[in-house]
Amino acid sequence: MVSLLDIIGPVMVGPSSSHTAGACRIGLLARCLIGGTPERGVLQLHGSFARTGEGHGTDKALVAGLLGFRPDDEKIRTALQIAEREGLDYRFEKTTIADAAHPNTVRVTVERGDTTATLLGSSLGAGRILIHEIDGYPVEVTGNLETLVLVAEDRKGSIARITSILAEHDVNIATLRLTRKERGGDAFIVIECDEHPDAGALAEIRGLDWVRWARSLDRVSGGG
Amino acid sequence: MYKSLADAIAEAERQGCRLADVALAAEARDQGRKTEDIRAALKRALDVMRGAIEKGNEGDLKSASGLVGGDAAKLRVGRGPLAETAFRDILTRALAVQEVNAAMGVIVAAPTAGGAGVLPAVLTGLAKAKNVPDERVVDALATAGLIGAVVAERASLSGAEGGCQAETGAAAGMAAGAATEMLGGTPKQAGHAVALTMQGMLGLVCDPLGGLVELPCVFRNATGSAMAMAGIEMAMAGIEFAIPVDEVIDVMGEIGREMDVRYRETAGGGLAATPTGRRLAKERLYQIKRSEG
Numbered sequence: 231m232v233s234l235l236d237i238i239g240p241v242m243v244g245p246s247s248s249h250t251a252g253a254c255r256i257g258l259l260a261r262c263l264i265g266g267t268p269e270r271g272v273l274q275l276h277g278s279f280a281r282t283g284e285g286h287g288t289d290k291a292l293v294a295g296l297l298g299f300r301p302d303d304e305k306i307r308t309a310l311q312i313a314e315r316e317g318l319d320y321r322f323e324k325t326t327i328a329d330a331a332h333p334n335t336v337r338v339t340v341e342r343g344d345t346t347a348t349l350l351g352s353s354l355g356a357g358r359i360l361i362h363e364i365d366g367y368p369v370e371v372t373g374n375l376e377t378l379v380l381v382a383e384d385r386k387g388s389i390a391r392i393t394s395i396l397a398e399h400d401v402n403i404a405t406l407r408l409t410r411k412e413r414g415g416d417a418f419i420v421i422e423c424d425e426h427p428d429a430g431a432l433a434e435i436r437g438l439d440w441v442r443w444a445r446s447l448d449r450v451s452g453g454g
Numbered sequence: 455m456y457k458s459l460a461d462a463i464a465e466a467e468r469q470g471c472r473l474a475d476v477a478l479a480a481e482a483r484d485q486g487r488k489t490e491d492i493r494a495a496l497k498r499a500l501d502v503m504r505g506a507i508e509k510g511n512e513g514d515l516k517s518a519s520g521l522v523g524g525d526a527a528k529l530r531v532g533r534g535p536l537a538e539t540a541f542r543d544i545l546t547r548a549l550a551v552q553e554v555n556a557a558m559g560v561i562v563a564a565p566t567a568g569g570a571g572v573l574p575a576v577l578t579g580l581a582k583a584k585n586v587p588d589e590r591v592v593d594a595l596a597t598a599g600l601i602g603a604v605v606a607e608r609a610s611l612s613g614a615e616g617g618c619q620a621e622t623g624a625a626a627g628m629a630a631g632a633a634t635e636m637l638g639g640t641p642k643q644a645g646h647a648v649a650l651t652m653q654g655m656l657g658l659v660c661d662p663l664g665g666l667v668e669l670p671c672v673f674r675n676a677t678g679s680a681m682a683m684a685g686i687e688m689a690m691a692g693i694e695f696a697i698p699v700d701e702v703i704d705v706m707g708e709i710g711r712e713m714d715v716r717y718r719e720t721a722g723g724g725l726a727a728t729p730t731g732r733r734l735a736k737e738r739l740y741q742i743k744r745s746e747g
Contacts, residue, residue, distance in 0.1 A: 234599030244555030245667035247563035282665025355612025
């Protein structure tokens with residue numbers, strides 16, 4: 231749902247809400263997937279991101295997001311130099327992802343220690359973003375809410391257990407989506423929450439022996 | 455949020471209130487936020503808008519490529535036929551914000567960064583000329599947000615999807631509707647102001663030199679503000695536009711979808727593809743690369 235504060239906002243460093251602010255938000259979510267600044271990042275630019283990204287500072291903004299800078303942070307201007315100092319090894323590629331992909335689309339692959347993650351995200355205009363894919367699983371993450379992403383064994387009762395942990399930690403669920411590639415294969419679960427799931431909730435979920443991997447994605451859009 | 459301005463106008467008329475009230479109530483309901491928090495966020499946006507106008511007026515900004523900057527300061531003391539008028543002040547403000555944006559300064563995307571000059575220029579310029587208190591300007595930002603949300607739902611706010619009509623065109627429509635209400639117009643008049651303004655921006659292509667949000671973007675924000683002023687003036691005189699505002703927005707989306715990709719922020723057509731446009735882009739992009747080492 232479109233928020234007034236997405237339209238009158240974000241407060242951001244110029245020059246382009248889609249190519250600068252939206253790109254920064256996609257970078258921020260990629261960073262969340264691996265829990266911090268990546269050591270390596272490959273950024274595959276599609277469509278208008280590839281054609282006009284440089285002039286719009288898309289490269290700086292994506293890297294700024296990976297470094298944890300928000301769209302209104304003036305450090306975006308010097309993000310590429312800061313990345314070098316902080317040991318973030320980034321590489322840009324121009325590519326065509328799919329005929330139907332939104333014109334402002336990027337595939338981000340990040341590595342930190344032995345954790346890697348890949349996401350496919352589009353910048354929809356006015357700074358709004360949509361993550362279509364995480365590690366090959368179809369998702370719809372807008373960054374408008376706190377989001378939990380987890381990979382678990384496909385087994386009965388898994389959702390019930392996870393949702394009860396969230397309820398015990400006073401987190402209300404806004405949306406929940408489970409997808410899997412095959413029966414009995416891994417299930418990919420995306421839960422958008424009204425409240426930030428605290429470290430205790432995340433630790434408890436990670437402690438379940440059938441949960442392979444769980445991450446909390448910050449709210450990066452939705453006004454203030 | 456509303457998906458139709460006609461619905462929002464009907465709701466305001468039913469309750470005997472303004473579009474701003476309808477917008478704030480819908481936002482509070484949708485997002486689970488307190489109205490006072492939404493107003494506080496809009497007030498912060500207004501402060502950033504004013505800060506950008508001030509910074510741009512100082513006139514010592516240059517964009518990454520050096521193609522734009524310093525023109526707001528020039529217009530402020532120019533000797534054209536609009537000298538000393540609120541209209542000229544508004545054009546100056548639009549240039550100022552957009553020059554700050556091009557220099558990677560801090561602005562409020564409203565609805566986008568490329569069109570960020572129009573709304574602050576029209577609202578703060580008219581507020582100054584007509585002594586409108588800040589509280590009413592904050593209300594006007596809520597009205598503008600409602601109009602922009604409807605455009606986002608029905609058409610697009612992205613130059614890459616819909617051309618400049620979706621960015622400065624949407625911004626001009628938002629500014630016109632919001633300012634009309636701010637100055638005492640009815641919700642219905644505000645709707646006509648949006649339609650009367652956006653009809654004048656239909657088909658406008660997004661053709662920035664080298665893909666940079668610089669040229670013509672900075673100047674499009676001034677001319678877009680002028681279009682909003684025309685819409686406000688006509689609507690407040692009681693002029694009605696025969697095509698309903700939602701249909702004007704729908705057709706903007708349709709034109710955008712049919713627009714060739716060259717005219718959608720790719721720098722493949724329009725001013726970007728003129729002989730001089732191509733030459734300047736090549737020279738300046740080379741300079742940017744060199745200056746960054």
